[in-house]
Structures are given as C-alpha cells and as structure tokens.
Amino acid sequence: MTETLLDLRGLTKAYPGVIANSDVSFRIGVGEVHALLGENGAGKSTLVKMIYGLVKPDAGQMTLRGAPYAPAEPRAARADGIAMVFQHFSLFEALTVAENVALGMEKPPKLRDLARRIREVSETYGLPLDPERVVGDLSAGERQRVEIIRCLLQDPKLLIMDEPTSVLTPQEVDILFQTLRKLAAEGTSILYISHKLEEIRALCDTATILRLGRVVGTCTPRETTARAMAEMMVGTTLKTPTPRDHALGNVALFVTGLSVASPGAFGTSLKNIQLMLRQGEVMGIGGVAGNGQDELLGALSGEIRSAPDAIRLAGQPVGHLGPNQRRALGLLAAPEERLGHAAAPDMSLTENALLTGAVRKGLERRGFLDWAKARSFAEDIIRTFDVRTPGPGNAARSLSGGNLQKFVIGREVLQAPKVLVVNQPTWGVDAAAAAAIRQALLDLAAEGAAVLVISQDLDELMEIAGQFAALNEGRLSDIRQTAGLSIDEIGLMMGGAHGMEVAHV
Amino acid sequence: MIRLEKRPQPSRFWTAATPVVAVLATMVAGGILFAALGKDPFVAIRTIFWDPLFNEQFAAFSRPQLLVKAGPLILIAIGLSLGFRAGIWNIGAEGQYIMGAICGAGVALAFYPLQAWWLFPMMVMAGALGGWAWAMIPAILRTRFNTNEILVSLLLVYVAENILASMSLGLLRNPQGSGFPGSRNLQQYPSAANPELIAGTGMHWGIVAAFIAVIFAYVLLSRHIMGFNIQLAGQAPRAARFAGVSPARLVIFCLGLSGALAGMAGLFEVAGPAGQITIDFNVGYGFTAIIVAFLGRLQPIGILLAGLLMALTYIGGELSQFMLGLPAAAIQAFQGMLLFFLLAGDFLINYRIRVGRTAVV
Numbered sequence: 001m002t003e004t005l006l007d008l009r010g011l012t013k014a015y016p017g018v019i020a021n022s023d024v025s026f027r028i029g030v031g032e033v034h035a036l037l038g039e040n041g042a043g044k045s046t047l048v049k050m051i052y053g054l055v056k057p058d059a060g061q062m063t064l065r066g067a068p069y070a071p072a073e074p075r076a077a078r079a080d081g082i083a084m085v086f087q088h089f090s091l092f093e094a095l096t097v098a099e100n101v102a103l104g105m106e107k108p109p110k111l112r113d114l115a116r117r118i119r120e121v122s123e124t125y126g127l128p129l130d131p132e133r134v135v136g137d138l139s140a141g142e143r144q145r146v147e148i149i150r151c152l153l154q155d156p157k158l159l160i161m162d163e164p165t166s167v168l169t170p171q172e173v174d175i176l177f178q179t180l181r182k183l184a185a186e187g188t189s190i191l192y193i194s195h196k197l198e199e200i201r202a203l204c205d206t207a208t209i210l211r212l213g214r215v216v217g218t219c220t221p222r223e224t225t226a227r228a229m230a231e232m233m234v235g236t237t238l239k240t241p242t243p244r245d246h247a248l249g250n251v252a253l254f255v256t257g258l259s260v261a262s263p264g265a266f267g268t269s270l271k272n273i274q275l276m277l278r279q280g281e282v283m284g285i286g287g288v289a290g291n292g293q294d295e296l297l298g299a300l301s302g303e304i305r306s307a308p309d310a311i312r313l314a315g316q317p318v319g320h321l322g323p324n325q326r327r328a329l330g331l332l333a334a335p336e337e338r339l340g341h342a343a344a345p346d347m348s349l350t351e352n353a354l355l356t357g358a359v360r361k362g363l364e365r366r367g368f369l370d371w372a373k374a375r376s377f378a379e380d381i382i383r384t385f386d387v388r389t390p391g392p393g394n395a396a397r398s399l400s401g402g403n404l405q406k407f408v409i410g411r412e413v414l415q416a417p418k419v420l421v422v423n424q425p426t427w428g429v430d431a432a433a434a435a436a437i438r439q440a441l442l443d444l445a446a447e448g449a450a451v452l453v454i455s456q457d458l459d460e461l462m463e464i465a466g467q468f469a470a471l472n473e474g475r476l477s478d479i480r481q482t483a484g485l486s487i488d489e490i491g492l493m494m495g496g497a498h499g500m501e502v503a504h505v
Numbered sequence: 506m507i508r509l510e511k512r513p514q515p516s517r518f519w520t521a522a523t524p525v526v527a528v529l530a531t532m533v534a535g536g537i538l539f540a541a542l543g544k545d546p547f548v549a550i551r552t553i554f555w556d557p558l559f560n561e562q563f564a565a566f567s568r569p570q571l572l573v574k575a576g577p578l579i580l581i582a583i584g585l586s587l588g589f590r591a592g593i594w595n596i597g598a599e600g601q602y603i604m605g606a607i608c609g610a611g612v613a614l615a616f617y618p619l620q621a622w623w624l625f626p627m628m629v630m631a632g633a634l635g636g637w638a639w640a641m642i643p644a645i646l647r648t649r650f651n652t653n654e655i656l657v658s659l660l661l662v663y664v665a666e667n668i669l670a671s672m673s674l675g676l677l678r679n680p681q682g683s684g685f686p687g688s689r690n691l692q693q694y695p696s697a698a699n700p701e702l703i704a705g706t707g708m709h710w711g712i713v714a715a716f717i718a719v720i721f722a723y724v725l726l727s728r729h730i731m732g733f734n735i736q737l738a739g740q741a742p743r744a745a746r747f748a749g750v751s752p753a754r755l756v757i758f759c760l761g762l763s764g765a766l767a768g769m770a771g772l773f774e775v776a777g778p779a780g781q782i783t784i785d786f787n788v789g790y791g792f793t794a795i796i797v798a799f800l801g802r803l804q805p806i807g808i809l810l811a812g813l814l815m816a817l818t819y820i821g822g823e824l825s826q827f828m829l830g831l832p833a834a835a836i837q838a839f840q841g842m843l844l845f846f847l848l849a850g851d852f853l854i855n856y857r858i859r860v861g862r863t864a865v866v
Contacts, residue, residue: 020605061863301747302749303746303747320752322749323746323747323748323749324748324749325749327749333747335747337743340741340743341741341743341744341746341747342739342744342745343741343744344740344741345740345741346740346741347514347736347737347740347741351733351737354733355737355744355747355748356747356748358730358748364730366731367729367730368728368729368730369728369729369730371728394514395513395514395515397513398513398514
C-alpha cells in the first residue's frame with residue numbers, strides 16, 4: 001500500500017516557553033498502521049490535536065488524499081473521515097451506551113436504529129457491547145469500546161488512537177489488536193500513539209519517533225529492536241534500575257479482611273483484601289484502572305477508615321487512624337493524582353513539602369509552623385531527587401509532570417517510611433525520571449522499608465517487585481512471586497478479557 | 506485577536522495591583538455614571554473620597570465615623586475570609602451579628618441597673634456566643650445532613666430579623682420608653698456601655714477587637730497549621746484530606762469563628778454607636794463585609810484597608826446624597842462596581858491577555 005492518505009509537511013506549533021512541534025513531516029499510507037512514538041512531552045498529543053482540528057499549527061501544511069487539509073475544528077476533521085479515540089474518555093456515566101454515542105453525532109438517528117447499528121458494528125469487529133447498559137457500570141476496557149464504536153460508526157478513513165492499551169489487560173490488548181488489524185485490512189489507516197515498544201512492534205507497519213517536538217527517526221518496528229527504538233526515543237542509552245540484594249525482615253504491613261465502600265458513586269469498593277508485606281520487600285499490585293486502586297491507596301493512607309484490625313502496622317492496628325496518625329507510625333503514601341491530591345497546584349513547593357512532612361519532619365510545634373525547616377526540607381527533596389525548578393518558592397503547577405512526581409515521591413522517601421504505598425509512581429513521567437523513581441523505591445526497600453507499588457505498568461512491576469498481585473473489581477488476587485510469572489498468567493489474574501471475544505475475521 | 510493564556514505562576518504584580526486598578530476603574534466608570542445622572546463627576550468623586558476626611562466643614566463629624574463604620578466591617582470580614590478561603594460560605598453574618606447584639610444586650614438588661622466591672626466583658630462573651638450558636642445551625646446541618654450552608658445561613662438572617670423585631674417590641678423593650686419599640690439605651694448604662702475611647706476618633710472597643718482580629722488572622726494564616734489547613738482545603742480538597750484535614754471539623758471551626766466575630770461586632774455596635782436594640786438595628790454590615798472580605802483579597806491586612814475604603818464610600822456616599830442629591834441607588838451601584846472590577850481584575854493574576862495573530866501560515 002503506497003498510496004498516501006495523509007501527508008504532513010513542516011508542522012510547527014509553539015506554546016509560550018515550549019516548542020511542542022518543530023518541522024514535523026511524515027506520511028500515513030492508506031491501510032497503514034502508523035506508530036507515533038515518543039516520551040511524555042515529546043509532542044505527540046499536540047501533533048494529533050493538529051490533525052484532529054483541536055489546535056491550529058503555527059506553520060506547515062497537511063494534505064489529505066492530495067487535497068489541502070486544514071480542519072478548523074474537530075467537526076471538520078470528522079467530516080473528512082478522521083476519528084479519534086482519546087486516552088481519557090469523554091462519556092457521561094449516568095447515560096446508556098447508545099445515548100452516549102448519539103450525543104457525539106451530528107445528526108443522531110433514532111435510538112432504536114442506533115442501538116441496532118451499534119450491535120452490528122460491535123459484532124463485526126469483535127467488540128461486544130450492549131447499547132442499553134449504563135456507562136457508569138462499564139469497565140475501563142468496555143468504555144474504550146464505546147469510544148471505538150463511536151468512531152467506527154462514522155466510517156473513518158483515519159483512526160487516531162491515543163495510548164489505547166493503558167486501561168486494558170493483556171488479553172484485551174490482543175483482541176484490540178485483532179480489531180485494528182481487521183480495520184487496517186479493510187483500508188482504514190490507523191495512527192497509533194504509544195510509548196509501549198513491544199506493542200508497536202507487534203502491531204505497526206511504520207513508526208515515526210518524536211523527541212522534544214522533532215522527528216528523530218523513522219523505522220519499521222518489526223525489524224527494529226525495542227531497545228534501539230527506546231534509545232532513539234530518549235536520545236541516550238538507558239540505565240535499568242538494579243535491585244540490591246538484601247534479606248527480608250519482620251512483617252511490616254499486614255492487611256486482612258479489608259472491605260471498604262468507595263466514597264464515590266462510580267468507584268469500586270474493596271472486598272476482603274488480604275496481603276502481607278515484610279521489611280525490605282517490594283510488592284507490585286497490577287490491574288486495569290478503576291478496579292479499586294484509588295480506594296486501596298486511600299484505605300492504606302488513612303483517607304478512608306476501616307476496622308482497626310483490618311490494617312496492622314508492625315502488629316499494631318491502624319485501620320481506624322487518620323493519615324497523620326499513620327504517618328507518625330511510619331505508614332506513608334503517594335497517591336496517583338499529582339495535582340490536587342498528592343500536591344496542591346497553587347501552593348509553593350515549600351508548602352507542599354509541609355503537606356505530608358509536618359509530622360515526621362517536625363515542621364510543626366504545638367500547631368505553629370516552622371517555615372525555615374519546611375523550606376530546607378523542600379530544598380533537600382529538590383536536591384536529592386534532582387527536581388528541575390528554580391526553587392522551593394515556585395508553585396507546584398509550574399513543574400512538569402515528571403518533576404512534580406519526583407518531588408512527590410522524594411517527599412515521602414526522605415521521611416524514612418517504614419511502609420510506603422505508591423500508586424502509579426511513574427505515570428506520565430519521562431524514561432529517565434521513571435528510572436530514577438524506581439531506583440529510589442528499590443533503595444528504600446534495601447534499607448529495610450516495605451514498599452507497595454500499585455501500577456498499571458506491568459513492565460514496571462516486573463522490573464522492581466518481588467511479589468505480584470492484581471486488583472480486579474475490588475478484589476485482590478493471590479500473591480505470587482514475580483520471577484517465573486508469564487504474561488498470560490498475569491492477564492488472568494487481572495481478570496482475563498472481561499467478556500471480550502476475538503474479531504470474526 | 507485577543508487570547509487568554511494561563512500563567513504558570515500566579516502573578517505577584519497583579520495580586521498587589523488589582524485592588525488599586527479596581528479602585529481607579531471604579532472612579533472612572535462611576536464618574537461616567539454620575540455624569541449621566543447630570544452631576545459633575547469630579548465633584549462627585551471628590552465628595553465621596555476626599556471630603557469626608559479633609560473637608561473643613563464635614564471632616565470633624567465624618568472622620569470618626571470612618572472607624573465606627575470600618576470596625577464592624579473588618580471584624581466580620583476577617584471571620585468570613587477564613588471560611589471563604591476554605592470554601593465554606595457563610596453568607597449569614599448579618600443574622601449572627603443580630604443574634605450577638607441581642608444576646609449581649611440581653612445580658613446587660615438582665616443585670617440592669619447593677620454596676621460592675623465584669624459586666625461588659627461578660628456581654629462580649631455573650632455576644633460572641635450568640636453569633637457562634639447562630640452559625641452552628643448551618644454548620645451542624647452541613648456536617649450531619651450535608652445541607653448547603655450558603656442557603657441555610659442566608660435564610661437564618663431573616664429569622665434573626667424577626668427575632669430582633671420581636672425582641673425590640675417585647676422582651677427587651679424599655680419599660681420606661683412610653684411604649685416606643687426598642688430597648689434601654691446602653692450608652693446611658695455605664696457598666697454596659699462601649700464608649701468612645703479617645704475623643705474625636707470614633708475609636709471604641711469594637712475597633713480594638715477588629716485590630717486584634719486582623720493580627721490574630723494574620724498569625725493564624727501565616728504561622729499556624731490551622732491556617733495552612735484552611736487554605737489547603739479551599740485550594741485542593743482531596744489534598745487536604747490526604748494531609749489529614751477533617752472537612753467536618755473545618756466547617757465547624759470556620760463557621761463558628763466567623764459567627765462569633767460577627768456576634769461580637771453586633772454587641773460592640775449595640776453597646777456603642779447604636780446604643781439600643783431596635784427593629785432597624787442592623788444596617789447590612791454582615792452583607793457588606795462579604796464585599797470587604799473579597800476586596801481585601803481574603804488577606805487580613807487587605808481586609809483592614811478594604812474595610813476602611815468601604816467605610817469611606819459609605820460616608821462619602823451619604824455625604825454626596827446630602828450635598829449633591831445623588832440617589833442612594835447610584836451609590837450602591839458605585840460600590841457594586843468596585844467589587845465587579847476587583848473580581849474582573851483577579852483574572853489577570855492567573856491569566857495573561859495576549860493580543861496577536863494565530864493564523865495558519
């Protein structure tokens with residue numbers, strides 16, 4: 001297939017202080033699965049937003065099937081046959097699948113006809129979906145199917161998929177890939193955005209690699225090693241975190257029969273969680289997003305209270321204690337959402353250091369705050385964890401995602417926790433920062449702390465965790481040694497394919 | 506084309522400059538308004554901002570009024586600002602002000618005509634307690650039943666007004682007042698009176714309390730964990746829970762404190778400048794204090810200045826009604842403009858305006 005569908009020439013887009021894209025050119029052929037590869041902040045999102053009409057380029061042209069193409073808005077892009085599945089879904093939880101699909105259409109047909117069309121498309125592409133179901137009850141994988149079907153109903157020529165597998169189990173990923181291959185075989189082009197190299201090698205025909213807004217390479221993924229692609233993406237050779245040999249100590253954290261209701265209406269309640277964590281141990285908790293990860297972190301941090309005996313810290317019941325009382329005892333946590341949960345966006349780094357550090361770092365005496373000490377604690381975090389910022393007086397929101405994450409993890413690590421619970425420690429973080437964070441967690445364990453890592457990045461868990469368990473609908477699977485665990489087994493622990501089936505090709 | 510761009514950091518310059526810009530913009534827009542009403546805008550603006558303080562004829566009377574009016578505004582606004590920073594909206598300070606006045610005056614009238622040094626401090630306590638108790642109603646309803654404190658506290662203002670009317674016609678009515686509504690005049694009851702402390706300045710105990718409240722709030726916000734938690738809860742509620750802040754306790758604290766301060770303001774007013782409980786005792790300080798709190802950027806020092814400025818527009822407004830025949834509604838519109846320009850100016854703290862092209866090449 002050599003016929004060109006979309007041709008990008010010299011696309012440039014600058015935001016204040018950053019050049020998101022600089023002179024980006026490449027072609028997408030008809031029926032081609034084209035990967036757009038790059039780290040967070042490499043400019044992938046800006047590029048697809050330009051193709052989808054959400055952002056106007058400062059310079060450069062696009063041609064679609066030889067004709068000039070400059071969509072003023074997403075509606076124009078859709079009219080030209082371009083559809084996009086976003087990383088974050090835009091669905092109304094209280095409405096049904098069919099109603100959600102109808103809301104995204106220019107001229108929606110009657111709901112009954114639409115439901116029939118949804119069923120047809122879902123059967124053709126092996127994405128079973130009941131149009132009558134309420135979206136709030138669907139799993140993340142099923143919600144993604146709603147988005148995909150919403151796109152397929154428009155009969156697109158180019159389907160853009162932004163990090164589609166971050167919310168899927170390995171089995172669900174397989175099925176998605178079969179669907180995408182079938183679409184490609186029918187002549188639909190796919191622009192596939194990801195930083196997961198093995199997936200790209202399995203699926204894509206061509207890859208364009210972006211770094212700091214520029215195209216730094218093009219390759220045929222099937223013929224290129226993952227390492228070579230990673231090094232093109234990062235620009236340097238990568239250092240893999242190394243665990244240090246050390247003996248495991250006494251039981252640090254013991255959770256038994258932990259059941260708590262989710263505080264949110266569409267959250268997942270935890271059901272009878274059991275786990276045991278020794279000093280010096282790193283345990284990984286995998287699972288698809290929305291299966292109780294936030295709730296588990298909340299129950300362990302003290303934001304959600306439980307029965308006193310459900311959580312024991314070195315033998316002492318702590319389930320009924322609040323976050324600061326647990327911190328005093330050595331149980332620390334770092335939530336997934338950096339802005340607004342782990343850190344207050346508009347507050348300075350000094351204030352954010354105080355946010356969790358007040359108790360253990362002695363930044364507060366009889367209610368009065370020691371700002372000088374808080375500032376030096378913040379400076380300590382910035383120095384030790386190489387946080388790139390002009391100084392501790394800067395607002396948390398002015399930091400890039402990776403830098404803020406280093407700050408958040410560093411803030412907890414430097415408080416010398418006995419047990420540290422982290423959720424998605426490297427989500428949206430560039431490879432170098434991710435490696436530094438993982439190394440810090442391993443070092444912490446080597447010094448005798450117990451570390452619980454909740455993550456959706458299976459590679460990360462395999463790399464640093466000695467034990468593995470998965471969350472599925474609020475239940476925790478059996479705990480297994482990481483060594484010798486196959487991807488298939490992990491997938492089954494995560495809940496298998498959630499009722500998906502393979503496309504009838 | 507004009508575009509808005511979010512700043513990576515809040516602008517320090519605009520944080521300081523917006524109140525000044527807002528006052529200047531209000532003068533310009535207000536001047537246009539006054540000109541449209543057929544008055545000389547320069548004379549009108551001068552009458553509002555300059556004459557109350559420096560005009561030879563009026564200043565002797567109106568200068569002390571500045572503190573008399575600013576005192577309760579500052580005292581109430583300080584309390585409100587703490588809640589507003591935490592995202593807890595007490596709109597019913599007017600009601601708490603009334604209840605504080607009734608409770609404080611009630612204590613005085615119960616002991617009438619006893620002369621004792623402890624009577625006035627006890628009245629202050631009773632006033633604070635009255636305002637606190639009235640604010641506890643929305644606080645408990647919110648923490649127990651998750652009702653909206655904005656509505657409950659606001660509606661309780663009208664309940665308080667009816668209690669005030671009933672009190673001045675019934676229980677607290679002056680037995681020697683030949684049947685007129687209203688209580689005894691506390692200014693003529695030395696142990697209960699809140700007199701002018703320095704002649705010709707308007708300074709009374711309420712103003713002293715307001716200054717103490719400013720210092721207290723400043724220390725609380727900048728040095729104490731409670732102040733930090735208040736700001737954290739307002740900016741990032743999830744982060745506040747993560748930091749171990751209990752939302753219910755914060756609601757009780759903020760509503761309770763603002764209620765107590767409003768109650769105290771009521772007591773100082775009834776024992777001082779007003780002198781007695783009457784049907785029309787309350788003149789809207791509780792509502793105006795909301796504007797003062799925002800005009801002062803919810804900062805204690807800002808509120809001090811904003812309270813003085815607001816008091817000035819009140820006194821100047823009255824003066825211009827009297828001197829130039831400006832309608833009262835025009836003065837209110839003028840005060841409204843001040844808040845409007847301030848909130849509009851706030852936008853510039855977090856956003857910058859870019860004028861330029863965005864065309865595709």
